[in-house]
Every structure is written in structure tokens, then in C-alpha cells.
Amino acid sequence: MNEMLSSTANLRDHSEVATLISAFFRTLDEQRFDEGWAEAYFTDDLRTTTPLGVAEGIDAVRHLEEAIGRFAATLHISSDVLFRAEPGARTARASWNAHMTHVHLDSTLRARGEDANPLFTVGGTYEAELRRTEEGWRFSRMSVRAVWTTGEPPTLPG
Structure with a gap:
């Protein structure tokens, strides 16, 4: 077995980070952006790289x-x-694959015409750096890279 995954502590950390990823994605999909929602996922000095920049x-x-x-x-x-970290480390790296399906707003579809595809789908990869906080693992850096897409992407701000 890989040395990085051989300790019980590292397996627990791997599980916690995988749960953090799933919970983050669920929050996005449910659009639960209440005041302070991001504190459950990110450090204050978060840096992201996305299609928005x-x-x-x-x-x-x-x-x-x-x-x-x-x-x-x-x-x-x-x-x-x-998940990559030394046992007991305060920082870690993680990567994962993602399949992201987006349903366009009705107004977007109307603007694009009757035959517009309602879906924009992305297959991609995420890379992240994490920091262990008093509350658990949090993302400090996160980037997403599209490997493939189908459908029309949203119109980005100019």
C-alpha cells in the first residue's frame, strides 16, 4: 500500500477531505449561500482559478x-x-475528477432560440491545497480545469 495512505490518521484525513468535497458540491447544487456559508469550506485567504478567472x-x-x-x-x-499529506500535517493537497451538469436559465434558452440545448456539461479535474484548521480541513487554493464540454457555456461578463 502507498506509504501516504498507510496510516489510520491519513485514511481519516482522506475521508474528511472527500466528505468536504462532497459537501461543497452539494452546497453549490442546492445554492445554499447563506451568510457565512463559505467558512465551512474555505480559509480566509482562499485563491481560486476558474473559467471566471x-x-x-x-x-x-x-x-x-x-x-x-x-x-x-x-x-x-x-x-x-x-489525497496527499504526511501524517499529522497541517497542510495537504488533493485532486479529483468532476462531472458537472448545468441547466441553463429559461431566459438564456429564450435568448438562444427554440432549439437551444438546455444543458452545459463539463468533465474536468480539480486541484486543491488544504489547511487543517480548528474546525477541520479547509480549502486554501482551488482550481478547476475543463477536460471536455458539451452544450453552450454561459455568457461570461465582458
Whole structure:
């Protein structure tokens, strides 16, 4: 077995990070962006790299909310979480595959015409750096890279 996954503590950390990823995706899909929602997932110095660009801190959180708000519904599915950290470490790296389905808003579809595809689908990979906090693991850096897409992407701000 890989040395990085051989300790019980590392297996527990791997499980906690995989749960963090799933919970984060569920929050996006349910669009639960109540005041302070991001504290459950991110450090204050978060830096993200997404199709909207690079953003830091609260701007990174707002970019995520804005990106999800462009759709009537989304479904994010994660798999193959790879977790890398020394046992007991305060920082870690993780990567995972994601299948992301987005349903365009009715107004977007009307603007594109009657035969517009209601779905924009992405297969991609995430890379993240995490920091162990008093509350558990939190993302400090996160990037997403599209490997393939189908359908029309949303119109990005100019």
C-alpha cells in the first residue's frame, strides 16, 4: 500500500477531505449561500482559478456564487479523490475528477432560440491545497480545469 495512505490518521484525513468535497458540491447544487456559508469550506485567504478567472478571499467566494447563479440547476459529481499529506500535517493537497451538469436559465434558452440545448456539461479535474484548521480541513487554493464540454457555456461578463 502507498506509504501516504498507510496510516489510520491519513485514511481519516482522506475521508474528511472527500466528505468536504462532497459537501461543497452539494452546497453549490442546492445554492445554499447563506451568510457565512463559505467558512465551512474555505480559509480566509482562499485563491481560486476558474473559467471566471483568478480570485482571492471574498471575491473568490462571490465568483463561485455568481457562476452557479447563472444556471437554473446544477449537479456536481466528484470521484477518484487523491489525497496527499504526511501524517499529522497541517497542510495537504488533493485532486479529483468532476462531472458537472448545468441547466441553463429559461431566459438564456429564450435568448438562444427554440432549439437551444438546455444543458452545459463539463468533465474536468480539480486541484486543491488544504489547511487543517480548528474546525477541520479547509480549502486554501482551488482550481478547476475543463477536460471536455458539451452544450453552450454561459455568457461570461465582458
